[in-house]
Amino acid sequence: MSFSLSTVFRPLTRAVTYTRWLHQLIASVAGTLAGFVHGGTFRSTGMEVWLWIAVLPVPVLLAAALIPAVRRVEGLQAQLLLTPGPHGPEERAGTGISTSPSLSWRDRGRTAGWLLLRLAVGVPVSALTVQLPVLSFAFLQAAAGHRTHFRGLPAIDAPHGWYALLVPLPLVVLLAIAVSAGSLMAAAARRLLGPSAAERLAVLEARTERILEHNRLAQELHDSIGHALTVTVLQAGAARAAGSPEFTDRALAAVEETGRQALTDLERALRLLREDVPHPAARPVLADAERLLESARAAGSTVRAELSGPLAALPGPVSREGYRMVQEALTNVLRHAGPVPVSVRIAADADALELEVRNPMPASPAPAAVGRGLRGLRERAVLLGGKAVAGPDEDGEWRVHARLPLARLR
Incomplete structure (x- = not known):
């Protein structure tokens, strides 16, 4: 009762x-x-x-x-x-x-x-x-x-x-x-x-966009922080092995520059996740690719680069994602093959952007060589309507190649 x-x-x-x-x-x-x-x-x-x-x-x-x-x-x-x-x-x-x-x-x-x-x-x-x-x-x-x-x-x-x-x-x-x-x-x-049905669809699309944005930010942090840590570890090991004050100074300068860029990327990603900054810091683009090449050289690799075409005029999404793809490819080289000679080709024309990174195969390839990083690289290419492949070629080198169409984005 x-x-x-x-x-x-x-x-x-x-x-x-x-x-x-x-x-x-x-x-x-x-x-x-x-x-x-x-x-x-x-x-x-x-x-x-x-x-x-x-x-x-x-x-x-x-x-x-x-x-x-x-x-x-x-x-x-x-x-x-x-x-x-x-x-x-x-x-x-x-x-x-x-x-x-x-x-x-x-x-x-x-x-x-x-x-x-x-x-x-x-x-x-x-x-x-x-x-x-x-x-x-x-x-x-x-x-x-x-x-x-x-x-x-x-x-x-x-x-x-x-x-x-x-x-x-x-x-x-x-x-x-x-x-x-x-x-x-x-x-x-x-x-x-x-x-209404239209409003529910708009809410669903907005939620999906937020999830995709968070996934993209996670991938970017993986690429940026992974690259910075790889360069830092290699530079520290090389400086200790060299025993040269001059080489140590160069190594510390490279670590400082790479770490500063990684901190910038981390701060921008955290601001976007908090959604409290209307205009976050600009993301790096392929016009800044020289910074990646210098970072690889500072880690001990001999980098031969071929950059051609109007890279500064590329559409924003292609240029930004292309930068991250090159960064991930170079990080994989340093992480799994060490400071070996690397060949980088970045070519843009009216129809497509082509990215290619080659390096000698390591004596004993690490199992993670085809892990999350390269999977994310392929996903970036597919989202832009292109294609990316990674693996050994007929010359016995490890080759990462991506082609991103441009005609439909202009």
């Missing part, structure tokens, strides 16, 4: 019960204003007044539903008054109620249905909110021995003490109706003001 009573009385302790009630009362405001404009409305008797309030605003509401911003206003009001709990941006997004303006005639039709439903539910609830407490007072008066006759209610011509038993009944009925109508309107709001 205690559980049943708590279930019955729990809604009365929740703030959302009363905000939903307020939401229903607000629905009759338009009818009340229309009644003042329409002369004679409030000279009617009994329930006729409420009937006029329910009918008069219908044309106005149908016209208002055609205005795109009305759906936004109704959505905000429904979120604030019909849904429980905090109302921050994340909580409002989880209510299932949209706050976007109408984008189609279907949205306008759903908004019109919502406005008419608000009126159809709100006016009776408003009428009962006024009349049922008056009825309780009439029963109280009758229990005290007074004849009562309030407007819109039947007269009580035979007062008696037993009317005291009926005093709480209208209030209980009113609370039950208010709670039930509030739950009904909350469910209807999710159906009639919920996101």
Whole structure:
């Protein structure tokens, strides 16, 4: 029994019960204003007044539903008054109620249905909110021995003490109706003001873009930090083995420059992940490829480079991803083959960008040589509509080759 009573009385302790009630009362405001404009409305008797309030605003509401911003206003009001709990941006997004303006005639039709439903539910609830407490007072008066006759209610011509038993009944009925109508309107709001198919698709696309962006940033951090750590380890080992102060100074300078660039990449990625910087630092492009080549040379490799074509005029996505692909290829050389001679070719023309990195095969190839880095390199190429391959060629060298089309991006 205690559980049943708590279930019955729990809604009365929740703030959302009363905000939903307020939401229903607000629905009759338009009818009340229309009644003042329409002369004679409030000279009617009994329930006729409420009937006029329910009918008069219908044309106005149908016209208002055609205005795109009305759906936004109704959505905000429904979120604030019909849904429980905090109302921050994340909580409002989880209510299932949209706050976007109408984008189609279907949205306008759903908004019109919502406005008419608000009126159809709100006016009776408003009428009962006024009349049922008056009825309780009439029963109280009758229990005290007074004849009562309030407007819109039947007269009580035979007062008696037993009317005291009926005093709480209208209030209980009113609370039950208010709670039930509030739950009904909350469910209807999710159906009639919920996101349209186009809005759900836009949200899904935005979420997918965020996931892809985070994956891309993870790949960039892998490439940048992996390259920096590889160069640092090789430089430190070479400096210790050389025992030359001059070589040690050059090695430390290379480590400093590589580490500084890695820190810049890391800071930019973290800012993007926090989404608190509107204009993050620019990402490196193929026009900065000389920096990669110098880093490989500083690590002890002999780098023969061939750069041709208008690299500075390449489309941004191709140039940025091409830089990361060359960086990953050089990192793999240093990591798995050590400071060996490397041949780099970067050629751009009107149709495509070609990237090629060659190096002698190590005596015992590491199993990770075809791991995450080269897999990410292939994924970058596919996303740009191109193709990348990596593996030994007929000359016994390890070859990384990528071709990225340009014609469709210009």
